[in-house]
Amino acid sequence: MSTKRRPAHILRPVRCCVQLAEKLGVAQNDCFEDDTTSGGETGTGMRIVFRYNEGVRHGMCKLNLRCFLKDLKDEQCDYLFYRCATQTMYFVELKKTQHWEKAFDQITKTIRHFEKKAKSDMDKTKIAGIIIGDNTPPKANLKLRDLENDFRRAGYHSFTKENNGKQIWID
Numbered sequence: 001m002s003t004k005r006r007p008a009h010i011l012r013p014v015r016c017c018v019q020l021a022e023k024l025g026v027a028q029n030d031c032f033e034d035d036t037t038s039g040g041e042t043g044t045g046m047r048i049v050f051r052y053n054e055g056v057r058h059g060m061c062k063l064n065l066r067c068f069l070k071d072l073k074d075e076q077c078d079y080l081f082y083r084c085a086t087q088t089m090y091f092v093e094l095k096k097t098q099h100w101e102k103a104f105d106q107i108t109k110t111i112r113h114f115e116k117k118a119k120s121d122m123d124k125t126k127i128a129g130i131i132i133g134d135n136t137p138p139k140a141n142l143k144l145r146d147l148e149n150d151f152r153r154a155g156y157h158s159f160t161k162e163n164n165g166k167q168i169w170i171d
Helices: 008-024 100-117 138-153
Strands: 032-034 038-040 047-052 060-064 079-083 088-095 127-133 158-163 167-170
Touching (some): 008 032, 008 060, 008 079, 038 088, 088 100, 100 127
Parallel strands (some): 047 167, 127 158
Antiparallel strands (some): 032 060, 079 088
């Protein structure tokens, strides 16, 4: 019987979701998806795709938060993507309508929820918030800028609002 080992690049994504579950102090379940760099909402056309620069290979784990955090009753954001190599968490909200403040609220509530549950302190400098949505009217841009600045002042990595389902490039 052969005990041929699988190559490390195949094993890494599985460990990535395990690593995320341990970091958050939760049990891994069907809401976790290994080696996934995209997510979207059926029927809305809203989608996020993480793209790597050429030559960069890193495991990603996607956690569907609508599946995982049902107890928050639609107050949670849509996804948490975890990049293992940098241990960066990307909290993502897909918004078809122009309710940017609600989207921002959903991201910050989800982050706070995990900060309370985590086994150890979460490194705020490795937490990013991303809203993917329709075009933003100019008045909303000013409010969003204030919210983004508040997010950064609180010590978090970054906050981004992207129009029309942009692809997010990461190193």
